[in-house]
Amino acid sequence: MRRRTALIALTICALLAGCGSRLTDEQRAALVVPQGGTAGTQDGAVTGEDGAVSEGTAEQPGAANPQEPNKQPNPPGSIAGGCQGTGGATDKGVTAGEITIANISDISGPVPGIFQSAQQATKAFVEYFNATQGSVCGRKLKLVSFDSRTDSGGDQQATSQACEQAFALVGSMSAFDQGGGPAAAGCGIPDLRASTVTAQRQRTPVSFGVASNVVNLVSSAGPDLVKSSFPGGINAAAYLYLNADASAQNAKSMQKAAEARGIKFVYSQAIDITDVNYAPYVAKLKETGTKIVYWIGSAQYAVRLQQAMRQQGYTPEAFITDPTAYDPQYIKQGGAAVDGTVVYTNGALFEESNAQVALYKQWLGRVAPGAAPSYFGMFAWSAARLFVTTAAKVGPQLTRKAMIEAVRGVHDFTAEGMVAPQDVGGKRTSACMTLVRLKGGAWSRLAPASGYSCGTLIDTGVGG
Incomplete structure (x- = not known):
């Protein structure tokens, strides 16, 4: 193995x-x-x-x-x-x-x-x-x-x-x-x-x-931060995700939330776990004129997708994924191909x-x-x-x-500012988020300028 x-x-x-x-x-x-x-x-x-x-x-x-x-x-x-x-x-x-x-x-x-x-x-x-x-x-x-x-x-x-x-x-x-x-x-x-x-x-x-x-509960803060950070790409977004139950459900839920906040998707695609050829998906991204690429799945596959994008000379305005990519191993595995990655997180930034x-x-x-x-x-x-x-x-x-x-009875828990407010007792998604971007091999805050941006929870009806 x-x-x-x-x-x-x-x-x-x-x-x-x-x-x-x-x-x-x-x-x-x-x-x-x-x-x-x-x-x-x-x-x-x-x-x-x-x-x-x-x-x-x-x-x-x-x-x-x-x-x-x-x-x-x-x-x-x-x-x-x-x-x-x-x-x-x-x-x-x-x-x-x-x-x-x-x-x-x-x-x-x-x-x-x-x-x-x-x-x-x-x-x-x-x-x-x-x-x-x-x-x-x-x-x-x-x-x-x-x-x-x-x-x-x-x-x-x-x-x-x-x-x-x-x-x-x-x-x-x-x-x-x-x-x-x-x-x-x-x-x-x-x-x-x-x-x-x-x-x-x-x-x-x-x-x-x-x-x-x-x-099923997605904060409006995520898509709103993407809209304000990449206004030129919000009419041409794509959602790619691994063809597994959890990733498919979350991709559909998050895409619905983004659409509810005014982001238009021109391409959505599940990718089989055993698929090693990502070239056709990159070709479709280019064909549809996609400017913002969302990825749901493990970061090792995010690296594979971005390497294929690099090989075809395709660079979107934003490549957005979850906080598990916010990690030294992601940079080590992806190198220059993953530079520019944007991650959303509801925890404090290690660089601050x-x-x-x-x-x-x-x-x-x-x-x-x-x-x-x-x-x-x-x-x-x-x-x-x-x-x-x-x-x-x-x-x-x-x-x-x-x-x-x-x-x-615990709500709005932050661990003394270590994480965004979490509704632990109520079991509800945190409404607050930050975007960080990888640039030159180092992570830095993208938006908001400080703290978190907090929105409302959108019930997408997916997986609830």
Whole structure:
């Protein structure tokens, strides 16, 4: 099996509807895109035959004896507040001195390391919290990591184990996360994910994506930013996408939203996963006079399309794709052919000053030296932060039921400015967006001039 460093495309995987056990390895790889960091399990972790990745407690004061609460007051400004009481062993995975959380992410499988960045980010946050923020009502954090193996069965097995070992799931990312939904719902475990990528997991009552995108709800901010940035091309746009369920649904939904905002499409085309000849599609783009090209699919195929465009001397005014291309590996793979790519994102830009991004980078460097920050890592860090602040609000009598109820009330979550406002509890797509452009091998802001542009949600009726 050929190794590919990859990650699932967030915006094209809102509805992967039950296909985890039916896809071939090649088809699975086609649904993923480049990601920073190295392949394989994280440093110091060992993958077992059952899919578990062993992960020890962070060695910080207060965690040495999980049966005794940490009696040191939290430092001023701690994100866990000043709660010092403890309710003892209030629920599974909770003791007087420790809360065990689990991360389930795709580490092995046909595309090794595809969601390693989410697991690394969760580990980084646990290290950061235990070292600098005190405790959650006298309790330190312990992280247990699992490998969902890029497979719905692997996700189901890991979730079943986590149900017995941990209080909550935090920062998880699995391409076929529908596998663990029934197990999570059955045991009632709070599930604060970096993102939910299948409709089944989105509908799971205990599961919440901190990147709260859903396929049928599209923000008007995206097409409006494209219109203002490329006004000369809005009457001649094209949508190309991989011929797979999720990418097709998302392409149709996003095209409908763009049309509702006044962008005219002259060409729309599904491309089979096994198709290696992109020349005919480029010829059609030239024939129709397309000036704006949208791409939905993995970035490795976006690279292939742009290489074919370059070979035919075709350069549109804009080539637009999702934030999974916002990654060092995309530049490395595509080189000059991908220069000019425009990406829409609802997270902070790594090139700009942001306190939470700086913390994420700092602690990522400690737990995984050499790993690059990523879009999914940013949302996994945000999920871990939301877990701590919510658990602290619940207080000493921490239970799974109380945690889930508290999360349902979380709206407009930004992780202190790390991400655009996310309706985590309401499970609705973020209305805010930024465009970034690759120029000369470096990413920079395109629009708006600062912050995000926020619009209204358009219900396209596709995949809802």
